[in-house]
Structures are given as C-alpha cells and as structure tokens.
Amino acid sequence: MSLQMALLTLISSGGPRSGYDLNRDFEGILKFVWHAKPTQVYPELRRLAAEGLIREQAEGSRGRRPYEITEEGLRVLRDWLTTTSADHSQRNETVLRSFALWLVHPEEAQAFLREEMEYHRARLRGMRATKKGLDPGRPADRAALLGVEAGIRRLEAMVSWAEWAIDTVADWPADTGDALSGSGAG
Amino acid sequence: MSLQMALLTLISSGGPRSGYDLNRDFEGILKFVWHAKPTQVYPELRRLAAEGLIREQAEGSRGRRPYEITEEGLRVLRDWLTTTSADHSQRNETVLRSFALWLVHPEEAQAFLREEMEYHRARLRGMRATKKGLDPGRPADRAALLGVEAGIRRLEAMVSWAEWAIDTVADWPADTGDALSGSGAG
DNA sequence: AAGTGCATGTAACCGGTTACATGATTCT
DNA sequence: AGAATCATGTAACCGGTTACATGCACTT
Structure with missing residues (x-):
C-alpha cells in the first residue's frame, strides 16, 4: 500500500x-x-x-x-x-542489537557501537549534501526539505546516542564471569 | 531472521x-x-x-x-x-508523508504534523516511564537502558522536528492555485 | 573489443499480515 | 451471569527478497 x-x-x-x-x-x-x-x-x-x-x-x-x-x-x-493516519510501526536493528549487548564483552559492544556511529555519521554527511541540492523556491522541494530535516535530526540523535553509549559501556562494571561465561573472546 | x-x-x-x-x-x-x-x-x-x-x-x-x-x-x-553487521533499511511513514505535504493545503499539512507531534510526545512519555522501571544494577537492564535511551533521543528528535515543521509550513508562500488545484479543501 | 553502468524484467521463495478460531481465568 | 482479559493457535493471502536473465549505450 x-x-x-x-x-x-x-x-x-x-x-x-x-x-x-x-x-x-x-x-x-x-x-x-x-x-x-x-x-x-x-x-x-x-x-x-x-x-x-x-x-x-x-x-x-x-x-x-x-x-x-x-x-x-x-x-x-x-x-x-488527508483521510488515513500514518502507520508508526518500525524496525531498527541497531537499537535491537543494543538490547543484547550485555551478552558480549564490553570491547565487542563498543566495537559495534563505533561501527554504528561511523555509519550514521556518513549517512548524516550524505543527508546534509542532499539538503543543499534542494531549492526552497520549488513547492515540492519545500516538502522534501521537511523530510530531509527529519532525517538529519534522527541521524544526529543516533550519532550522539552512539557516542554516549560508547562512554556508558566503558563505565559498566566487570560482572566477572556470569553473563559472559561461554562467550567467544573470553 | x-x-x-x-x-x-x-x-x-x-x-x-x-x-x-x-x-x-x-x-x-x-x-x-x-x-x-x-x-x-x-x-x-x-x-x-x-x-x-x-x-x-x-x-x-x-x-x-x-x-x-x-x-x-x-x-x-x-x-x-559479533560476526554479522546490522541491516540499516528503514521505513518511516511519518517522514514519507511529509515529502508529499506540498500537495495539500497548509492547514491540512499542519493538522497532520500536529497529530504526529502529539503521537510522538505520548510515546516519549511512555519511553521515559519505561526507563524508570529499569534497574542499572542488572546487566540485562543496563543494555536495555542503551536501547531505551536511543528510543528517547529519536522520539525527542521527531517531536522537535514536528514543532519546527509546523512553524516552517506556516511560512510557506501561498502558491496560488497551481499545486493545489483539484485539492479537496479548495 | 572489453568493461562498466544503464535499464528492465521473471520466478520462486520467505517473512509478515489478516481473518478466523478456541478455551480458560479473573473481575464486576 | 456476563464481560474482559489471558493465552495460544491455524489458514489464506500479500508484500518483499533472492536468484536469475537480458540487452543496450557509453567509456577506455
């Protein structure tokens, strides 16, 4: 649909x-x-x-x-x-994975978060370039600017989240042995 | 998968x-x-x-x-x-719709944006309540807090975007007749 | 002449939704 | 007694992905 x-x-x-x-x-x-x-x-x-x-x-x-x-x-x-309302169901694998990060070693969790941070930074650069290519004089582009701005703000949120998450994981207590027993990089 | x-x-x-x-x-x-x-x-x-x-x-x-x-x-x-990387494909109907908003009257566009703003504000309240229920002493909850924090930041981004978009649409020039000819609330 | 990118498609399969069905337990 | 909620499921269908196939046009 x-x-x-x-x-x-x-x-x-x-x-x-x-x-x-x-x-x-x-x-x-x-x-x-x-x-x-x-x-x-x-x-x-x-x-x-x-x-x-x-x-x-x-x-x-x-x-x-x-x-x-x-x-x-x-x-x-x-x-x-005008007559139907938006479907808000979403899927975000980056965030899904973050829910499971307690199962791996902090260094592995941080490696994942760093990768995600880089990915979202790159996409953010792309979005900002896209924004520059739009002409506020065109009605269709004015609407596109709304959409692009949403993308930029969401990507900024993901980048700042990833930065924060990397610091947060660094402060996690060691939890010697229990959750990570059997984990690969033990 | x-x-x-x-x-x-x-x-x-x-x-x-x-x-x-x-x-x-x-x-x-x-x-x-x-x-x-x-x-x-x-x-x-x-x-x-x-x-x-x-x-x-x-x-x-x-x-x-x-x-x-x-x-x-x-x-x-x-x-x-640890061995696969995250799929970043996404679908967001709120933002998709914003790309088409130049096709309807500004009041209709704003009505849509206001509805979305309210929806995201409500979900943000829910997320903040969820966060309070998590125990940073539990390893699994510490990871959940990462995920919940991502949700909060993304929802905050959507709320501030919607506020900004409502103001932005208010400043759109009238575009007398062309894009909106044939539109319902003419 | 060969390689890359442009440009469109088909068929089989799988993931996900819709519609439907059932019965136990708790609340009022 | 009746309503609401708990709790699990099946079958048909549709939306979306994967694998495969084709041929032209431009560049080197």
Missing part, C-alpha cells in the same frame, strides 16, 4: 520518472524513509499504470520508461494524506 | 517468557525497535524450540508456555552480534 504512495509521491514531486530513477531515489533521498528493491518497483509501476494513477510517456533512450502522475493519481495521493 | 534474534534477546534478558509476554514486549519496550504480531510469534517460538535455541518449561497456569534460552541459543545470539 505505502509503496504505491511512495512511488506516487516521488513521481509527483520529481517530474517524469522511470523505474531506474525511482530506484536511485530509494537509495538516496528516501534511504531512511522507504525502501524497495528494483524487482518490486517495476511490477508496481505497471500496476499503478493499469489502475490509471500514473501514465507511461513515450519510451526514452536505453529502454527508459518514464511515468508521470495522472489527475486520478494526485487525487488518490491527497486522499491518502 | 532478525525476529528470531529479537525473541532470543527478550528471552535471554527477561527470564523465562511466554509468547504472551513477548507480544507485550513488542507492544511496550520494543515498540520502536521491532514488532511482530502474535500469529508470527507463536509459530516462531515452536521453530526456535525445535532448533534447540530455546527450551519449553513446564506449562504454567492458563495454558502459558514459558520458554528459556539454551546454551546453544546464547551462542547463536552472541554470534549474530
């Missing part, structure tokens, strides 16, 4: 877009918002076209199939925004 | 737990980390037991089936933590 809305949002905001363009968006600006593999995107575009929510334009070079949104597609998008 | 690890983490950290207990955890402390419906949890527990990663204890009152983690389960959990 929401994949359709994600595709309609991208197509409506970024002008005519092909499956390839959309896949790049999922890897770029939408990385922390929505994701889908190419094998899911292409059939879904066909379905949206069959439902009349998007329209295929003339085939471009290299077999590109650019789509544009239809009036009906816009209507459906607006309807979704 | 990660559902198994989520279940092992909960069972290892919280003492013997039944499917019902675990479902409550998914609705509570793990709400923003991992989620699974009861219909997925019960068969998965049977599978974990068949694989020898958890062990069923004596059936309790009301048909409760409490499980405890086995040595093999602990080994698998530690192995997952």
Whole structure:
C-alpha cells in the first residue's frame, strides 16, 4: 500500500520518472524513509499504470520508461494524506542489537557501537549534501526539505546516542564471569 | 531472521517468557525497535524450540508456555552480534508523508504534523516511564537502558522536528492555485 | 573489443499480515 | 451471569527478497 504512495509521491514531486530513477531515489533521498528493491518497483509501476494513477510517456533512450502522475493519481495521493493516519510501526536493528549487548564483552559492544556511529555519521554527511541540492523556491522541494530535516535530526540523535553509549559501556562494571561465561573472546 | 534474534534477546534478558509476554514486549519496550504480531510469534517460538535455541518449561497456569534460552541459543545470539553487521533499511511513514505535504493545503499539512507531534510526545512519555522501571544494577537492564535511551533521543528528535515543521509550513508562500488545484479543501 | 553502468524484467521463495478460531481465568 | 482479559493457535493471502536473465549505450 505505502509503496504505491511512495512511488506516487516521488513521481509527483520529481517530474517524469522511470523505474531506474525511482530506484536511485530509494537509495538516496528516501534511504531512511522507504525502501524497495528494483524487482518490486517495476511490477508496481505497471500496476499503478493499469489502475490509471500514473501514465507511461513515450519510451526514452536505453529502454527508459518514464511515468508521470495522472489527475486520478494526485487525487488518490491527497486522499491518502488527508483521510488515513500514518502507520508508526518500525524496525531498527541497531537499537535491537543494543538490547543484547550485555551478552558480549564490553570491547565487542563498543566495537559495534563505533561501527554504528561511523555509519550514521556518513549517512548524516550524505543527508546534509542532499539538503543543499534542494531549492526552497520549488513547492515540492519545500516538502522534501521537511523530510530531509527529519532525517538529519534522527541521524544526529543516533550519532550522539552512539557516542554516549560508547562512554556508558566503558563505565559498566566487570560482572566477572556470569553473563559472559561461554562467550567467544573470553 | 532478525525476529528470531529479537525473541532470543527478550528471552535471554527477561527470564523465562511466554509468547504472551513477548507480544507485550513488542507492544511496550520494543515498540520502536521491532514488532511482530502474535500469529508470527507463536509459530516462531515452536521453530526456535525445535532448533534447540530455546527450551519449553513446564506449562504454567492458563495454558502459558514459558520458554528459556539454551546454551546453544546464547551462542547463536552472541554470534549474530559479533560476526554479522546490522541491516540499516528503514521505513518511516511519518517522514514519507511529509515529502508529499506540498500537495495539500497548509492547514491540512499542519493538522497532520500536529497529530504526529502529539503521537510522538505520548510515546516519549511512555519511553521515559519505561526507563524508570529499569534497574542499572542488572546487566540485562543496563543494555536495555542503551536501547531505551536511543528510543528517547529519536522520539525527542521527531517531536522537535514536528514543532519546527509546523512553524516552517506556516511560512510557506501561498502558491496560488497551481499545486493545489483539484485539492479537496479548495 | 572489453568493461562498466544503464535499464528492465521473471520466478520462486520467505517473512509478515489478516481473518478466523478456541478455551480458560479473573473481575464486576 | 456476563464481560474482559489471558493465552495460544491455524489458514489464506500479500508484500518483499533472492536468484536469475537480458540487452543496450557509453567509456577506455
């Protein structure tokens, strides 16, 4: 359901877009918002076209199939925004793993946290670069700036959390033997 | 895959737990980390037991089936933590929707953002209450505190973002007619 | 001419959701 | 006695991933 809305949002905001363009968006600006593999995107575009929510334009070079949104597609998008409420279910493997960190040696826990810190710092740099590429003069970009700002703030939260967590784990008492018996790096 | 690890983490950290207990955890402390419906949890527990990663204890009152983690389960959990890296793919419908907000009237955009702000504030209160219930003297709770702190920081980021976004939308130029033609509340 | 990146797809499988079903225990 | 909550499950379906397949265009 929401994949359709994600595709309609991208197509409506970024002008005519092909499956390839959309896949790049999922890897770029939408990385922390929505994701889908190419094998899911292409059939879904066909379905949206069959439902009349998007329209295929003339085939471009290299077999590109650019789509544009239809009036009906816009209507459906607006309807979704105004009459349904957002699903808040989430999955975050970084945080899931942190719940289990008492089972490994502090050095291993810190190694994990450092890796996560670096990852989120890198993504944060990417997000800030993306932000610079947006034009506040364009209505669609103004909305995109809202989304990008959310991404930046969430990434900043993760980076500062990881920094704090590394310090916190350093202060954990040794717990000689019990939780870590049988652990690899013993 | 990660559902198994989520279940092992909960069972290892919280003492013997039944499917019902675990479902409550998914609705509570793990709400923003991992989620699974009861219909997925019960068969998965049977599978974990068949694989020898958890062990069923004596059936309790009301048909409760409490499980405890086995040595093999602990080994698998530690192995997952130390030899594989975290999947960072995410989906966040709140932020996805914000990318499309230029398509609706500013009042509708703000109504959405206000709703999200309230939702995240409420969840933040819940997370802070959860934090108070944890005992830093217990190793498992110390790790849980890392996870809960991540949740709090992410929720704080979302609340402050929503506040900022409401103000930002208020300053958007009117864009008389173009993007909003055909929109419901015209 | 070979290698890389562009660009789209199919089929099989698995993870996850929805709808449905059952019965015991506690509370009012 | 009836309602609410505890507690576990099955079956069908759908959304999403993995593995595989194809061919063109641009660069070196």
